[in-house]
Amino acid sequence: MEIPYYPGCTLNTVARDFDLSTRRSLKRLGIELKELSQWNCCGAVFPLTPDNVMGLSAPARVLNRAEKEGDKVTTLCSFCYNVLKRTDYRLKRDREGLEIINDFNEGDYRGKVRVLHILEVLKELVGFKEVKEKVSRPLKGVKVAPYYGCMLLRPAEEVGIDDHESPTIFEDFLASLGCDVVTYPKRIDCCGAHMAMGREDMVSEMSGRILLSAHEGGAEMVVTSCPLCLYNLERSEAPLMKREPGFKAMPVLYFSQLLGLALGEDGDGLFSGKNLYDPRPLLRDKGLL
Amino acid sequence: MARIGVFVCQCGNNIASTVDTQKVAEEMKKIPGVVYTQDYKFMCSAVGQELLKKVVKEHRLDGIVVAACSPHMHEKTFRKACEAAGLNPYRCEIANIREQCSWVHHDKTKKTGTLKSTDLTRMTIERLKKNKPLKTINIPLKKKALVIGGGIAGIQAALDIAESGYEVILVEKEPSIGGHMAQLSETFPTMDCSQCILTPKMVELSMHEKVRLLTYSEVEKVEGYIGNFRVQIRKKAKSVIEDLCTGCGECIEKCPFKADSEFEVMKGHKRKVIYVPFPQAVPNIPVIDREHCPKFLKDKCGICAKVCGPKAIDYSQQDEIITEEVGAIVVATGYDLMPVESFGEYGYGRIKDVVSGLYFERLASASGPTGGEIRRPSDGKVPETVVFIQCVGSRDPKRGVPYCSKICCMYSAKHTMLYKHKVHHGQAYVFYMDIRSGGKRYDEFVRRAIEEEGAVYLRGRVSSVYERDGKVIVEGADTLSGTQVEIEADMVVLATAIVPRKGAKELAQRLGISYDTYGFYNESHPKLRPVETNTAGIFLAGTCQGPMDIPDSVAQGSAAASKVISLFSREDLVREPILAEVDERVCNACWDCYYACPYSAIEQHPLKGRDGSIVRWVARVNEGACQGCGVCVAACRSKAIDLKGYTDEQVYAAINALV
Numbered sequence: 001m002e003i004p005y006y007p008g009c010t011l012n013t014v015a016r017d018f019d020l021s022t023r024r025s026l027k028r029l030g031i032e033l034k035e036l037s038q039w040n041c042c043g044a045v046f047p048l049t050p051d052n053v054m055g056l057s058a059p060a061r062v063l064n065r066a067e068k069e070g071d072k073v074t075t076l077c078s079f080c081y082n083v084l085k086r087t088d089y090r091l092k093r094d095r096e097g098l099e100i101i102n103d104f105n106e107g108d109y110r111g112k113v114r115v116l117h118i119l120e121v122l123k124e125l126v127g128f129k130e131v132k133e134k135v136s137r138p139l140k141g142v143k144v145a146p147y148y149g150c151m152l153l154r155p156a157e158e159v160g161i162d163d164h165e166s167p168t169i170f171e172d173f174l175a176s177l178g179c180d181v182v183t184y185p186k187r188i189d190c191c192g193a194h195m196a197m198g199r200e201d202m203v204s205e206m207s208g209r210i211l212l213s214a215h216e217g218g219a220e221m222v223v224t225s226c227p228l229c230l231y232n233l234e235r236s237e238a239p240l241m242k243r244e245p246g247f248k249a250m251p252v253l254y255f256s257q258l259l260g261l262a263l264g265e266d267g268d269g270l271f272s273g274k275n276l277y278d279p280r281p282l283l284r285d286k287g288l289l
Numbered sequence: 290m291a292r293i294g295v296f297v298c299q300c301g302n303n304i305a306s307t308v309d310t311q312k313v314a315e316e317m318k319k320i321p322g323v324v325y326t327q328d329y330k331f332m333c334s335a336v337g338q339e340l341l342k343k344v345v346k347e348h349r350l351d352g353i354v355v356a357a358c359s360p361h362m363h364e365k366t367f368r369k370a371c372e373a374a375g376l377n378p379y380r381c382e383i384a385n386i387r388e389q390c391s392w393v394h395h396d397k398t399k400k401t402g403t404l405k406s407t408d409l410t411r412m413t414i415e416r417l418k419k420n421k422p423l424k425t426i427n428i429p430l431k432k433k434a435l436v437i438g439g440g441i442a443g444i445q446a447a448l449d450i451a452e453s454g455y456e457v458i459l460v461e462k463e464p465s466i467g468g469h470m471a472q473l474s475e476t477f478p479t480m481d482c483s484q485c486i487l488t489p490k491m492v493e494l495s496m497h498e499k500v501r502l503l504t505y506s507e508v509e510k511v512e513g514y515i516g517n518f519r520v521q522i523r524k525k526a527k528s529v530i531e532d533l534c535t536g537c538g539e540c541i542e543k544c545p546f547k548a549d550s551e552f553e554v555m556k557g558h559k560r561k562v563i564y565v566p567f568p569q570a571v572p573n574i575p576v577i578d579r580e581h582c583p584k585f586l587k588d589k590c591g592i593c594a595k596v597c598g599p600k601a602i603d604y605s606q607q608d609e610i611i612t613e614e615v616g617a618i619v620v621a622t623g624y625d626l627m628p629v630e631s632f633g634e635y636g637y638g639r640i641k642d643v644v645s646g647l648y649f650e651r652l653a654s655a656s657g658p659t660g661g662e663i664r665r666p667s668d669g670k671v672p673e674t675v676v677f678i679q680c681v682g683s684r685d686p687k688r689g690v691p692y693c694s695k696i697c698c699m700y701s702a703k704h705t706m707l708y709k710h711k712v713h714h715g716q717a718y719v720f721y722m723d724i725r726s727g728g729k730r731y732d733e734f735v736r737r738a739i740e741e742e743g744a745v746y747l748r749g750r751v752s753s754v755y756e757r758d759g760k761v762i763v764e765g766a767d768t769l770s771g772t773q774v775e776i777e778a779d780m781v782v783l784a785t786a787i788v789p790r791k792g793a794k795e796l797a798q799r800l801g802i803s804y805d806t807y808g809f810y811n812e813s814h815p816k817l818r819p820v821e822t823n824t825a826g827i828f829l830a831g832t833c834q835g836p837m838d839i840p841d842s843v844a845q846g847s848a849a850a851s852k853v854i855s856l857f858s859r860e861d862l863v864r865e866p867i868l869a870e871v872d873e874r875v876c877n878a879c880w881d882c883y884y885a886c887p888y889s890a891i892e893q894h895p896l897k898g899r900d901g902s903i904v905r906w907v908a909r910v911n912e913g914a915c916q917g918c919g920v921c922v923a924a925c926r927s928k929a930i931d932l933k934g935y936t937d938e939q940v941y942a943a944i945n946a947l948v
Contacts, residue, residue, distance in 0.1 A: 157687070165753075166633020185755030185762070216757070 003121065004070040005033035006062055008080035009041050014274075015077065015227040015254070021270045022076055022118060022256040028263045029126050029134060033074070036065050042083040045194070053097040059087040060101045064109040072114040074121050076256070078151035078226035085115045085159040117152060118256070119169055119225065120161050128176040136264035138178030141286055144258065145182040145219035146170035147210060149229045150190050164188070173255065174223070177262040184217035186210045191232040200235075207236035208243065215247050221279055223255040230254065234276040251279035261288060291322035291418050294350040295410065296341060297386075298332035298357035304391040307402035313356065313386075316407050320414055324348055333363045338370040345374035352376075352417045356384040356410040377422030379866070379934060384413035408947055415946035419939040423866040428913040430516040431616035432857045435460065437508055437796070440468020441839060442831025443621035444490050445846030446853075450619075451499035453854045458613055459494070460522055461504045463551075465570035466491055468623055472552060472567075474653035474661075476839060477703040478734035484569060484656065491571040503611070505576055511800050514888070514914045515826030516616045516862045526606040528577035529563075533601035536573035540593035540602065541565070548581040554648040555666060558658050563593050568656060577604075617826050617853040620800065620810060621846065622793060624832040627682040627689060627786040635681065635783055636754045641667040642761050643754060643781045646700060653707040663711050665780045668759075672779030675708055676763045677701045677719045678751050682786030684722060690786050690807060695836040697784035698725045702735045704782060705744035717744040718776055720751050720765050728838075747774060754781055787836040802827055809835045820849040828852050867917040867934045869910045875929035878906040882921035882930055890914035891921060 011019040023033050039062055047055025062084060066073035075081045091098045092111040102109055116124075122131060148167055156164040167188065174181045189210055192203030211233060214222050224230050233252045240247050253275060260270045267289040271280055283289045295317040299305035310328035317326045325348045331337050332355055344350065353376065355367050360383040368378035386406040394402045432455050436447040439461030447457045459466070471491075473483035495502055503524055510521035541561050550560035552567050560566075562582045563575050577593070579585040584604055594602040626647060630638040637643045642665045644652075655661040665672045679697050682689030698721065705717035724746070726732040738744045749766035756762070763776045789808035797804045802822040803811040810833050813821040820828050828849040831842040856862075871882075873896070883891045894909040908930070910921075919932045931937060 163631075163633050166636075166639070185753060185757070 001030060001125070002032045002034045002070075003116075003125075004066050004073045005035050006039055006042075006066065006073050006075045006080060006084065007035060008039075008075060008077045010077055010227040015230075017270070017272050017274060018076055018225075018227065018254040018256055021254065021260040021265070024265050024269070025256055025260040025263050026118075026121075028265070029122075029131065031121065031126065034069070036062070036069060036073070038065055042080045044079060044083065046083045046086045053090075053094070053100055054104070056087050056090065056097070056101055057104055059083050060091060060109055061105050061107060063088055063091075063113050063115075064102075064105065064107040067109060067113045071112065072116055074116045074118055076118045076225065078117070078149055078224075079228060081115065081117045082151035082159055085117075086155075088113060088115050089158045117161050117225070119152070119173060122173060122259075123169060128172055131173070131259075132176040132178075135177055135262045137262050137288060139258060139262050139286075139288060140178050140180075142179050142258075142283070142288070143182055143218055143220040144174050144179040145184055145214035145217060145222045146174055146187060146255070147191075147214070147222050147224045147229060147233065147252075148188045149224060149226050150188070150193070151226060153188060170223075170255070174258070177258055179258065182214060182217040182219040184213045184219070186213035191229045193228060193232070196228070196232055196235070203232050204236045204239045207232045208240040211237060211240055211250075212244060212247060215250070219250065220282060221251045221253065223253055223258060225255055237277065249277050251275055251277045251282060253279050291352055292348065292350050293323045293352040293354065293414060293417060294325040294341075294344055294348060295323055295327075295354045295356065295414065296332055296337075296344075297326070297328040297406075297410070298337070298355065299328060299330045300358060300387055300391075301330065304357070304387050304406075307391045307394050307396060307399055308386060308406045309399045309403040310356075310406075312403055313406045313410060317354075317410055317414065320411060322418060323414060325350065332357050333366055338366065341367065341370050342374040345371065345376055350376065351380060352420065353381040354384055354410060354413045354417055355381070356386045356406060356413070358387040359383075359385050359389075379423040380417070380420055382413050382417045382420065384410040386410065412943040412946045415942040416939045419936065419942045420934070423933055426864045426866055426868070426912050427860075428516055428862040428864060430857070430859065430861050431518075431614050432456070433458070433613075433615045434617045434619065434853050434857075435508075435518070435520055435613065435615040436619045436621060438468070438621035438623055438831070438833070439463075439466030439502075439504070440621060440623045440831060440842070441470045441487065441490075442623070442833075442842040442846040442849075443468070443619065444487075444494050445843045446619045446621060446828075446830050446850040447500055448490065448494055448497070449847050449850030450853050451494075451497045453850075453857075454499065455854070455857050456499050456501070458501045458503060458522075458615065460506050460508055461502070462507055463566060464505050464527070464564075464574075464576045465566050465572070466494065466502070466504060467567070467569075467571065469647070470839060471569070472554070472647060472654070473650045474655075474657070474707060475703065477699045478728075478730045480703070480706070482655075484654075488569045488571075491569070495571045502572065504572060504574075506611075508796065508799065509610070511618070512889075513614075515856075517913055518615050518618060518826065520613050520615060520618075522611045522613065524609040524611055526579075526608050527574065528579070528602065528604055528606050529575055530601045530603050530606070531572070531574050533599045534574045535599055535601075536575075537598065538565075538575075539596050539598065541575055543592050543596045545592065546581065546583060546590070548578055553651050553658050555644060555651075557666070577602075617828065617856055618800065619828045619830055619846075619849045619853060620796070620802070620822075620833055621830040621849075622790045622796060622833040624787045624836070625790050627788045629681055629783055629785050632681060632688065634751065634753045635678065635781070636756075636761075637783060640754065640756055640761060640781075641665075642672075642779065643783065646697065646704065646782055646784045649704055649782045650700075653704070653711065661711070663708055663715075670779065671712055672715065673712070674716050674718070674776065674778045675705075675780045675782060676751075676761075676776055676778040677704055677717065677782045677784065678763075679719065679721045679784045680786075681783040683784075685786075690788065692807075692836070693725060694784075694787040695725070696787070696838045698723075698735065699728075699731060699838065701782075701784050702726070702738040702744070705738045706742050709742045709744070717742075718763075718778070719744055719746045720763075721746060721748060722750070728840075749774075787832065790833065793833060800824070800827055809833065820845055820852060826856070862913070864912070865917070867932065868912055868915040869917065869919070869921050869930050870933050871908050871910055872929045872931070873907040873909075875927050876907040877927050877929070878908065879926060880908070881924045881926060882908050885920050885924035887918065887920065888914050888916050890916070 153164040192206040547559040651657040751765035
């Protein structure tokens with residue numbers, strides 16, 4: 001099965017690991033991610049002005065391209081997913097806005113595309129049961145804390161890939177890989193997001209709370225699906241260690257890296273060494289590398 | 290020749306400002322058959338009515354037209370006046386020259402208004418000429434009432450009706466009457482024990498000679514109309530012969546099997562498989578829960594039958610269908626609590642020590658699972674900090690229901706007090722949106738909880754509840770101080786939204802009464818007819834209509850009862866004769882009317898010859914059920930049906946007068 005795939009800017013640059021590991025893993029599950037023939041930045045943030053649709057021009061252009069190449073489009077980055085999904089939600093309900101955007105973009109988007117996050121692809125198109133059957137290297141004994149962040153869940157009626165207050169999709173997924181899943185209260189809290197641009201202190205505090213909560217739950221590593229979350233969490237570990245002497249730094253990685261590992265991908269191809277705290281020693285200890 | 294009198298009302302200036310009433314009156318005099326006309330300032334005044342009576346007698350009139358306001362306003366007034374003067378009231382007709390003429394025309398020269406009024410009055414006169422004198426219809430009335438639901442509202446309604454000397458059948462779904470009130474600990478604002486004030490009423494009801502109590506029963510089918518309902522009730526098999534059972538409880542004691550208790554709210558609290566819901570149950574007769582009893586599942590056990598002295602256990606008992614005829618129905622089916630598992634942030638269902646308000650009532654109740662001690666479900670510890678969260682599902686249009694559940698502010702305040710009375714060193718916190726404590730001594734009660742009993746009220750919502758080291762951590766906002774708060778609690782109590790009873794919509798459809806989008810039953814008028822439904826003879830009481838507290842439910846129960854009593858106080862039902870009538874000579878029994886009638890008022894009637902054989906069939910109108918809507922008249926192809934008081938002949942006469 002081929003699915004049109006929108007990588008977005010980070011997946012081609014800083015989040016190269018995320019992109020590669022997902023493509024490889026899905027291939028093993030029988031799904032080919034077919035990159036859109038043309039794409040541009042999604043805009044990174046969904047514009048909140050209700051009376052001006054011009055902010056939707058960039059994501060609408062992506063959706064328009066996707067519509068030409070299939071009936072659905074998948075993306076990995078939580079932010080891209082959020083922006084594309086909300087744009088689609090709004091344009092499907094705002095005929096006038098859609099017309100303005102189409103005029104401006106010289107496009108013909110009709111709202112016939114379903115935007116899917118890669119976790120939804122794994123759940124709905126592959127099925128976690130199927131994933132479990134394909135796992136050749138169960139990640140036994142790895143205590144993993146899934147971190148949702150905000151962008152996959154909120155606003156609930158527009159984007160939510162699961163119950164926004166009590167989601168389980170991430171846990172269910174990790175369980176299918178054989179991990180020891182750590183459920184901790186702060187898994188749906190905000191990491192601080194683009195406050196990283198100017199208020200690192202705030203990010204450090206917010207991400208710190210999440211890390212501490214995962215640590216208290218007994219986690220050895222945190223996985224996420226968002227390059228910005230990953231950045232914020234990693235950068236907040238050093239200050240947290242200073243504040244909380246009991247806290248030990250732990251690797252933060254993309255869930256697809258664990259997926260690849262479990263499916264039997266070559267470990268060195270999954271971890272390029274970009275992680276601030278390298279997960280490889282830990283995985284080696286567990287006999288998985 | 291007819292002898293018709295015409296009165297044209299000026300209605301002060303309401304009509305007279307745009308209609309020359311005197312001229313209208315003079316014009317009418319020219320119509321053949323009109324022997325008297327007059328205009329007058331206020332026809333509806335006592336003087337106006339006296340004038341009408343006097344004229345009828347003096348001029349020996351056989352019909353009256355009053356050109357005045359809408360017949361909705363004063364048709365009855367003038368018809369009564371006619372009746373007093375010895376005229377058939379249905380020989381009085383109203384020409385509406387106010388709402389349909391003077392109020393909508395602004396021509397101060399009065400030309401338009403006068404012209405139109407003349408036309409309208411002339412039409413009515415021609416109509417009246419074809420009018421037959423009609424007689425009101427008397428329908429027999431079954432002076433027996435059915436009350437559906439044995440909660441406090443139903444109990445009150447049934448008791449009031451029975452006390453007036455009329456028979457009552459009370460149908461209750463559960464094995465015992467009592468409803469939710471039997472589950473409560475103490476009641477606001479007086480803090481008297483709920484069961485102590487309820488059980489005497491339950492016993493009184495069961496002992497009352499006019500009351501027939503059908504517990505473990507449901508209403509299956511309702512037919513008929515006001516005064517003459519036919520009701521089918523399914524009496525579920527209790528597997529216990531009621532006449533033999535002495536209520537000794539031996540069977541319950543010896544029964545080795547258990548199932549979850551519905552009465553104790555929270556899963557994990559067990560009752561026996563043969564059980565009464567609670568010790569003070571009325572009737573004190575156990576039932577066997579066939580879904581869990583091994584005797585029924587795999588034909589094993591049978592201990593209860595062995596230990597029963599009076600041999601009252603009957604495993605072969607079948608559901609019984611009872612048919613009853615009643616004159617009025619009171620619906621008092623009560624409420625359910627909204628399932629809150631979908632509100633993930635509160636952790637209900639996931640965290641053991643997050644409980645519902647109703648479960649807290651059981652904890653605080655002397656007859657509850659802990660004997661009235663406040664102990665948390667997870668480890669039985671006495672909680673030292675309890676957080677109460679209000680508006681769980683209520684006032685939440687996105688995820689719950691948009692309405693206010695009305696009683697939660699009060700019972701949460703009560704809960705803090707109950708808790709403080711039992712755990713003196715404990716601390717209660719309440720997260721609220723607004724404190725809604727309107728009612729006699731209600732606000733004082735909440736103030737007492739805050740000022741004297743030390744409950745800390747935080748205005749804001751809770752964002753998440755989770756467990757940490759045996760504590761339940763509650764994170765929320767305190768919007769008055771503008772800060773985020775985190776409370777390390779031992780237990781969390783959710784004030785969940787009130788929703789209609791499960792199956793409320795299906796019952797409404799069986800009864801033919803209307804309900805709102807949520808399933809609460811609609812009253813006929815929100816202010817002036819609060820306990821009537823739009824279906825004559827069916828009344829509402831209690832929370833089946835919307836969230837309300839015990840005093841309101843009791844008041845409604847009594848109000849519904851008083852409506853039933855006033856209905857029963859008449860000899861028989863008097864109805865307006867504006868009904869459909871079939872000309873049996875013309876009817877060819879095509880049954881179009883039979884299928885068209887929304888009230889099932891058309892009956893298929895055989896006409897028999899002298900030897901008793903059926904010659905042919907005709908349609909007949911049941912005068913009790915007919916509402917005079919006229920649908921059958923329009924449906925009838927052979928023009929065999931007419932609506933009395935609005936016959937085709939009359940309508941054509943009116944039209945002919947205009948063209």
